[in-house]
Amino acid sequence: MPSMTGAATEGVVGPEAPGDAGPAVGAPAPPAAADTPRFPVAMWAAIAVVVFSPTLLTDLFSTGAVENWATVFLSLTLQALPFLMLGVVVSAVISALVPSSWLARALPRRTALAVPVAGLAGAALPGCECSSVPVAGRLVHRGVAPAAALTFLLAAPAINPVVMVATAVAFPGRPEMVAARFVASLATAVTVGLVWSRFAHGDWLEQRLAAAAHHSHGRAFVDTAMSDFLQAGGFLVLGAGLVATLQTVLPRSALDTVAGGGLASMLALAVLAVLLSICSEADAFVAAGLTQFSLTARLAFLVVGPMVDLKLIAMHAGTFGRRFALRFDPLTFATGVVASLVVGSLVL
Amino acid sequence: MTRPETERVTMRRSDAAALLAGLGLLAVWLASTDRILRYLRPSMRPWIVLSGSLLIVLALAVAVSAWRDERAGHRGGHGQRARLVGWLIALPLVVSLAVDGQALGAYTIRQNSAFGVRLADFDLADHLRTHSFAGQTPQLELHQFLAAAHGDADQQRFLAETPVRLTGFVVGDGTADGFQLARLMIGCCAGDAVGLIVDVRGYEGGPLADDTWVEVTGSFVPAVEDAPDDGDGARQLVDDAPVVQLTSLRRVDEPDEPYEYPY
Numbered sequence: 001m002p003s004m005t006g007a008a009t010e011g012v013v014g015p016e017a018p019g020d021a022g023p024a025v026g027a028p029a030p031p032a033a034a035d036t037p038r039f040p041v042a043m044w045a046a047i048a049v050v051v052f053s054p055t056l057l058t059d060l061f062s063t064g065a066v067e068n069w070a071t072v073f074l075s076l077t078l079q080a081l082p083f084l085m086l087g088v089v090v091s092a093v094i095s096a097l098v099p100s101s102w103l104a105r106a107l108p109r110r111t112a113l114a115v116p117v118a119g120l121a122g123a124a125l126p127g128c129e130c131s132s133v134p135v136a137g138r139l140v141h142r143g144v145a146p147a148a149a150l151t152f153l154l155a156a157p158a159i160n161p162v163v164m165v166a167t168a169v170a171f172p173g174r175p176e177m178v179a180a181r182f183v184a185s186l187a188t189a190v191t192v193g194l195v196w197s198r199f200a201h202g203d204w205l206e207q208r209l210a211a212a213a214h215h216s217h218g219r220a221f222v223d224t225a226m227s228d229f230l231q232a233g234g235f236l237v238l239g240a241g242l243v244a245t246l247q248t249v250l251p252r253s254a255l256d257t258v259a260g261g262g263l264a265s266m267l268a269l270a271v272l273a274v275l276l277s278i279c280s281e282a283d284a285f286v287a288a289g290l291t292q293f294s295l296t297a298r299l300a301f302l303v304v305g306p307m308v309d310l311k312l313i314a315m316h317a318g319t320f321g322r323r324f325a326l327r328f329d330p331l332t333f334a335t336g337v338v339a340s341l342v343v344g345s346l347v348l
Numbered sequence: 349m350t351r352p353e354t355e356r357v358t359m360r361r362s363d364a365a366a367l368l369a370g371l372g373l374l375a376v377w378l379a380s381t382d383r384i385l386r387y388l389r390p391s392m393r394p395w396i397v398l399s400g401s402l403l404i405v406l407a408l409a410v411a412v413s414a415w416r417d418e419r420a421g422h423r424g425g426h427g428q429r430a431r432l433v434g435w436l437i438a439l440p441l442v443v444s445l446a447v448d449g450q451a452l453g454a455y456t457i458r459q460n461s462a463f464g465v466r467l468a469d470f471d472l473a474d475h476l477r478t479h480s481f482a483g484q485t486p487q488l489e490l491h492q493f494l495a496a497a498h499g500d501a502d503q504q505r506f507l508a509e510t511p512v513r514l515t516g517f518v519v520g521d522g523t524a525d526g527f528q529l530a531r532l533m534i535g536c537c538a539g540d541a542v543g544l545i546v547d548v549r550g551y552e553g554g555p556l557a558d559d560t561w562v563e564v565t566g567s568f569v570p571a572v573e574d575a576p577d578d579g580d581g582a583r584q585l586v587d588d589a590p591v592v593q594l595t596s597l598r599r600v601d602e603p604d605e606p607y608e609y610p611y
Contacts, residue, residue, distance in 0.1 A: 064455035070447035072539050075387035077440045079537035081375055082395035085402055169611055170466055222409045226364055230434025237436040247539065251459055282535030285611060288466030289542055318433060
């Protein structure tokens with residue numbers, strides 16, 4: 001395609017967009033909040049520019065790549081908003097209204113039992129991956145065994161009924177694809193939970209959620225919802241910006257070099273799932289179109305995507321600390337690929 | 349394991365309230381116009397309104413509690429504070445003000461060209477029977493046209509005999525007598541868009557810029573060889589975009605729903 005070269009040179013503009021916009025928002029924040037708590041000057045300046053010259057900025061940013069970046073970034077953020085809100089509300093309910101003793105009784109005391117139960121419980125939260133991060137963070141905060149909460153974190157977006165139905169619609173006449181996705185995802189979530197409970201050091205998981213200590217139930221609810229939303233939302237925005245950059249600058253034709261079957265193509269699609277960060281309710285439709293890849297490779301795309309992607313890595317690091325994300329996400333990625341390979345070669 | 353609150357640099361409650369309200373207002377404002385359809389499928393709209401409204405309510409509750417703390421004479425350290433990363437949620441506001449958000453178009457088609465499409469089931473004869481076109485040339489969505497063009501021999505023959513109207517945007521392909529007509533198809537949001545493409549031949553007008561919205565009337569020209577099917581209904585449509593022989597073309601406005609949603 002001769003026009004490819006045009007797109008590639010334009011693509012160079014892409015990475016500057018998030019890079020420029022990021023510091024402009026983030027930079028003024030630390031002094032503002034630490035010493036002189038004022039609404040940052042940069043924000044007022046941005047508002048003033050927009051009010052007095054509405055077309056100045058839009059003219060500046062009207063190349064194909066920048067517009068592509070902005071649309072993908074905003075759509076990822078907006079799309080996540082209802083799911084994030086659901087997660088934050090559930091998290092606030094757990095924090096403010098559910099007594100710790102009730103949570104302790106709800107799960108089996110032995111971790112080896114609690115982990116699979118938490119995995120199956122994930123099927124009950126019909127949200128995207130954005131909902132489950134604040135909920136899992138809050139569960140750990142309220143004393144649920146980390147391994148169980150982490151299994152829930154992985155299973156919820158991967159095996160809930162909405163995702164299963166979407167997969168069945170995207171692969172008509174192939175119910176084994178739905179079964180394979182369910183089994184491989186649950187196996188990955190439970191395996192990671194068990195491995196974590198057996199080998200993880202206590203200080204790998206940092207509690208970064210703020211505590212709702214005092215006041216009434218109502219105040220505790222508002223406080224938890226506020227801090228959880230800002231925290232999860234902030235990291236979500238960071239991840240969405242990265243994803244938009246990759247979607248804008250990476251031509252998908254690079255995929256064709258690794259198409260086919262075999263381990264290399266599986267790994268390629270698993271990495272693609274991490275980079276594209278497509279919502280678990282829509283990824284089956286994209287996977288169905290990747291016909292140059294084997295079904296097992298596409299299974300890896302569907303198993304890894306809802307558990308590890310750029311958005312989620314950012315949110316994991318934000319909720320449980322960087323040390324956690326550095327260990328947990330590679331472990332989950334590897335387990336997901338192996339589970340897909342095993343289940344795929346047995347079922348597909 | 350929990351670090352004491354005071355060690356962390358935090359955000360003021362009033363700033364947090366402003367950020368939450370800002371994002372909530374952005375969501376509700378976008379959802380109140382058709383601009384939201386450049387980002388999400390239409391069925392998401394009520395959920396955006398709901399979650400945006402909840403954010404505004406939450407922001408008000410935070411603002412009220414901040415004001416009460418102030419009146420009660422509480423200073424910093426009291427009450428719950430938010431971490432600085434929360435400032436990042438101002439980024440969607442800044443971006444939506446700075447960039448005139450357009451629906452994805454030709455740029456994305458070129459980027460996504462390696463992606464195949466899983467087409468929904470479609471029966472052209474059935475569609476023509478059940479939809480009234482009142483003497484007009486029937487209008488098909490691009491995914492319907494592609495499904496028929498990649499259907500069995502009967503579907504293809506029937507499609508070739510039936511002139512149709514198609515609406516999409518132009519992607520220049522460098523040839524003198526034609527261009528690619530494209531739409532994007534989305535599942536949830538524009539982040540999962542994949543391209544639908546047909547090759548239009550027999551165009552003799554002046555050059556058309558990328559992303560020009562047009563309605564073409566024409567007929568399907570079957571390929572000599574049928575495209576291979578991998579057995580699960582999905583096909584690679586990049587190298588074998590079906591060909592439409594053009595009979596007429598007119599420019600149209602971008603539709604309110606710029607994407608197609610077969611599922």
